[in-house]
Amino acid sequence: MxxxxxxxxxxxxxxxxxxxxxxxxxxxxxxxxxxxxxxxxxxxxxxxxxxxxxxxxxxxxxxxxxxxxxxxxxxxxxxxxxxxxxxxxxxxxxxxxxxxxxxxxxxxxxxGVRTFDDVRPALQRLGEMEVRCAAVSASRHARSLLESAELIGYFDTLVDGQAAAALALPGKPDPALFLEAAGRLGATPAQTAVVEDAIAGVEAGHQGRFRLVVGLNREADPHMRDALRAHGAHLVLPDLGGLPAALEGDRP
Missing domain, CATH: 1.10.150 (DNA polymerase; domain 1)
Structure with missing residues (x-):
């Protein structure tokens, strides 16, 4: 594998x-x-x-x-x-x-815009692990928001609403946005993890046959946890703090 x-x-x-x-x-x-x-x-x-x-x-x-x-x-x-x-x-x-x-x-x-406290440490750790990262969003605001939050530099590529429109990519739960991002990173779905907090996004990761689909349940809502799992999440986390360890455990 x-x-x-x-x-x-x-x-x-x-x-x-x-x-x-x-x-x-x-x-x-x-x-x-x-x-x-x-x-x-x-x-x-x-x-x-x-x-x-x-x-x-x-x-x-x-x-x-x-x-x-x-x-x-x-x-x-x-x-x-x-x-x-x-x-x-x-x-x-x-x-x-x-x-x-x-x-x-x-x-x-x-x-304005606010980022979660767990985001930068997780992205920094992934960089140390030499894991390439992409950000995906259906929003045309994504680039400016990531720039305002000073996060854009952590990502090797961004597939946002403008890119989706230019490429005529269907939205989630179709996996097209994720597949485009993985392709830009030079990775296949079998080499890629998807991190999502939305049911439609988890469905997209499942349909795209990505190696690992991580559902994020920041509100610790048991109903949302169960829904994320039911729609295709292999793993549900409360935040990004446990993501690097989960990825290390999945790498042979």
Whole structure:
């Protein structure tokens, strides 16, 4: 069996503490549109977006367009697709995605970006082990966010939303983003580990037949732990602190 030579990291929720802002941005977006899509009936308002369960099950780890489509499908709401030039709004899928982008960008301008304390030590150790690293994200913000957090230098390559659009790569749970990153690192899936905190991302790692799929459960949620395992994680960790040792144990 070939040595494990590379690790592909998801960005939001794994490297950067931005998952809560994404969830809040999705909630503001969807809750602002729901009264238009599903007007109150007999005084009953439409059920608000659940920033925990629906975020985890429907939009976390997906591109904005795929997240909008998944939520609309789950709520049985039909919208025309629209076009990429649609302004932020509620009338088309592209408009809703643009609305979420606008809300999230405003949050970043106000609050900045924060990284998790365990990230740098883990990346430094992987560098000492001569394990090549890639960052992957469906977001077009990924490069600027990693630069702001002073993490970009730890990675040999980045496959973000801009690269995905340029290469027409499908989003998670399709493994295309991870496969592209591994290829750029000169590694096969059998030589590569994937680290993800989202169910869709773990599914992508499983479908791509990566050597090791690590689920990250930072909130120590037993339901999330079980869901990550059920969707393909070989190992679930509470943070990145145990990752180098886990990789050393997997290298023959």
């Amino acid at each position: 070939s040595d494990l030579r590379a690790v592909v990291f998801d960005t939001d929720g794994v490297l950067l503490a931005t998952a809560d802002r994404h969830a809040a941005a999705w909630k503001e977006t969807f809750d602002g549109c729901l009264p238009e899509w599903q007007p109150s009936y007999a005084g009953v308002r439409p059920r608000p977006f659940d920033a925990v369960r629906e975020y985890r099950d429907l939009v976390d780890g997906r591109s904005r367009l795929d997240g909008v489509r998944a939520f609309l499908g789950a709520r049985h709401i039909g919208l025309p697709p629209g076009t990429p030039g649609d302004p932020p709004g509620c009338a088309t899928v592209h408009a809703v995605a643009a609305r979420k982008e606008e809300v999230f960008s405003a949050m970043l301008r106000t609050d």
